[in-house]
Amino acid sequence: MKLQIASQLAIYALLELAAEPDRHFSVAEIGEKYHVSSHHLAKVMNALGRAKLVRSVRGVGGGYQFVGNARRTTLLDVIEQFEDVNSGVALTGGTSPTTTEEGALRGVLDEIDNITRATLGSITIGTMLKLVERRRHVGATR
Amino acid sequence: MAETTVEPRPTALASLKLPIHIRRAQAADIPAVIALDERVTGLNKRDYWEDSFKRYAQSRRADGFFLVAEALDRKAGQPILGFIIGEVRAWEFGSAPCGWVFALSVEPELRLQGVGEALFETISAEFKKSGVRKMRTMVAHDNRLHLMFFRGSGMMAGPYIQLEKDIE
Numbered sequence: 001m002k003l004q005i006a007s008q009l010a011i012y013a014l015l016e017l018a019a020e021p022d023r024h025f026s027v028a029e030i031g032e033k034y035h036v037s038s039h040h041l042a043k044v045m046n047a048l049g050r051a052k053l054v055r056s057v058r059g060v061g062g063g064y065q066f067v068g069n070a071r072r073t074t075l076l077d078v079i080e081q082f083e084d085v086n087s088g089v090a091l092t093g094g095t096s097p098t099t100t101e102e103g104a105l106r107g108v109l110d111e112i113d114n115i116t117r118a119t120l121g122s123i124t125i126g127t128m129l130k131l132v133e134r135r136r137h138v139g140a141t142r
Numbered sequence: 143m144a145e146t147t148v149e150p151r152p153t154a155l156a157s158l159k160l161p162i163h164i165r166r167a168q169a170a171d172i173p174a175v176i177a178l179d180e181r182v183t184g185l186n187k188r189d190y191w192e193d194s195f196k197r198y199a200q201s202r203r204a205d206g207f208f209l210v211a212e213a214l215d216r217k218a219g220q221p222i223l224g225f226i227i228g229e230v231r232a233w234e235f236g237s238a239p240c241g242w243v244f245a246l247s248v249e250p251e252l253r254l255q256g257v258g259e260a261l262f263e264t265i266s267a268e269f270k271k272s273g274v275r276k277m278r279t280m281v282a283h284d285n286r287l288h289l290m291f292f293r294g295s296g297m298m299a300g301p302y303i304q305l306e307k308d309i310e
Binding site: 071074114115117118119121122123124126127130134 | 254283284286289290293294296299
């Protein structure tokens with residue numbers, strides 16, 4: 001599956017902030033690491049703020065700080081702020097299949113959607129941080 | 143099996159300031175297992191848990207494990223904190239021998255305090271002693287609690303897809 005850029009940036013930003021929850025990160029700091037503009041990232045951070053996952057800290061040394069629960073916030077929680085993870089609708093443009101062929105394909109796509117939602121809904125920011133650390137360790141020992 | 147004493151994570155609840163003790167299940171634990179499972183699932187599966195005790199604890203198999211967690215200073219009559227059951231299975235579905243975890247439950251009020259982790263780590267160590275280097279489990283799509291726990295314990299999706307059909 002493909003994730004929209006905004007979803008990816010949101011996850012990366014949360015991983016940065018949640019790894020150091022006592023720190024504030026500026027948009028410029030995160031943008032520099034992931035090679036994205038501050039303008040683009042600021043929109044993402046605003047959405048995360050509305051979702052009560054981050055808070056902005058004004059003034060000198062300010063920025064954004066993680067205020068969610070890393071052990072309970074899942075990738076699905078984040079991604080759904082920016083896009084719908086479900087597969088496309090029926091060819092007719094409606095939400096219900098109008099032919100048996102569309103119904104059969106919808107059934108197969110529903111299988112994939114269920115696995116997708118279960119996977120994204122079970123991986124927390126905390127678990128992602130462990131995955132990042134594991135990769136870092138493997139990379140360092142090679 | 144070497145019994146394990148684990149220091150729990152810091153917690154606001156006074157009851158878990160003491161270390162957790164993991165050991166093999168005994169016959170006297172089974173009523174508490176049945177009661178815990180019924181509180182969590184709403185189903186009384188007495189026959190199932192008594193049979194599980196016979197298969198994985200009473201039989202003293204080297205490759206089957208029915209473990210319970212209790213507070214180290216547990217007094218008589220105090221319930222267990224949780225349990226885990228697993229065994230080494232070989233060549234089912236074409237899989238080389240690996241450890242399967244097929245039951246895990248922790249007292250709901252005591253979750254997020256290291257009990258599940260202690261049970262999981264202990265059974266992992268037992269699987270390793272049995273000579274296997276892979277462990278698996280199966281979780282329903284809508285069982286977010288278990289999915290998040292096993293994912294957080296380092297498990298990822300494996301190479302199998304579970305398929306099913308209704309028998310008409």
